[in-house]
Amino acid sequence: xxxxxxxxxxxxxxxxxxxxxxxxxxxxxxxxxxxxxxxxxxxxxxxxxxxxxxxxxxxxxxxxxxxxxxxxxxxxxxxxxxxxxxxxx
Amino acid sequence: xxxxxxxxxxxxxxxxxxxxxxxxxxxxxxxxxxxxxxxxxxxxxxxxxxxxxxxxxxxxxxxxxxxxxxxxxxxxxxxxxxxxxxxxxxxxxxxxxxxxxxxxxxxxxxxxxxxxxxxxxxxxxxxxxxxxx
Numbered sequence: 005x006x007x008x009x010x011x012x013x014x015x016x017x018x019x020x021x022x023x024x025x026x027x028x029x030x031x032x033x034x035x036x037x038x039x040x041x042x043x044x045x046x047x048x049x050x051x052x053x054x055x056x057x058x059x060x061x062x063x064x065x066x067x068x069x070x071x072x073x074x075x076x077x078x079x080x081x082x083x084x085x086x087x088x089x090x091x092x093x
Numbered sequence: 094x095x096x097x098x099x100x101x102x103x104x105x106x107x108x109x110x111x112x113x114x115x116x117x118x119x120x121x122x123x124x125x126x127x128x129x130x131x132x133x134x135x136x137x138x139x140x141x142x143x144x145x146x147x148x149x150x151x152x153x154x155x156x157x158x159x160x161x162x163x164x165x166x167x168x169x170x171x172x173x174x175x176x177x178x179x180x181x182x183x184x185x186x187x188x189x190x191x192x193x194x195x196x197x198x199x200x201x202x203x204x205x206x207x208x209x210x211x212x213x214x215x216x217x218x219x220x221x222x223x224x225x226x
Binding site for chain 1: 105110116117119120124132135150163165173
């Protein structure tokens with residue numbers, strides 16, 4: 005049962021990432037693309053955690069934590085650039 | 094003991110399916126809604142409910158596998174719960190700063206999007222007079 009649920013949830017997260025990729029490509033404005041990238045890194049955290057469950061290994065947890073921190077910092081940096089025209093004033 | 098394992102397997106499978114369905118719904122909203130201010134709703138569902146459920150499933154799975162509590166995934170959960178509102182707030186501020194167009198069904202009338210009438214009439218008046226011969 006767990007294998008089946010893992011496969012289904014990996015497929016659903018892959019579809020979610022493809023939808024986010026569509027918004028990155030089409031999105032009419034710049035904040036749309038930043039929002040789609042923000043959603044994509046959150047989805048990829050879930051995919052990495054699912055991969056760790058699949059392999060039964062704890063190694064991939066650190067990768068997920070790194071992606072969470074760097075994704076947040078990059079989103080804040082790009083938003084500050086859009087707001088102020090500069091990141092560190 | 095075998096009954097416990099079967100029960101925990103069912104719980105983990107439920108959390109996995111629930112989290113992935115929430116993530117799919119959020120991404121569908123991000124892809125299909127009309128303007129930016131509506132689209133901002135979807136990712137909050139993903140980052141709280143979707144990834145939260147998947148991380149709960151991971152906590153349950155590794156606790157069962159190692160025979161003891163392993164709460165390291167709570168770090169990611171807490172971090173996402175703290176940072177998701179901050180990034181949504183910054184994104185909405187940058188969208189208001191760029192004066193993105195909105196659907197007429199989007200409610201609210203923030204002062205960043207209000208067009209002040211005095212400036213437009215002042216700008217239009219010299220152009221109208223310059224077009225006269």
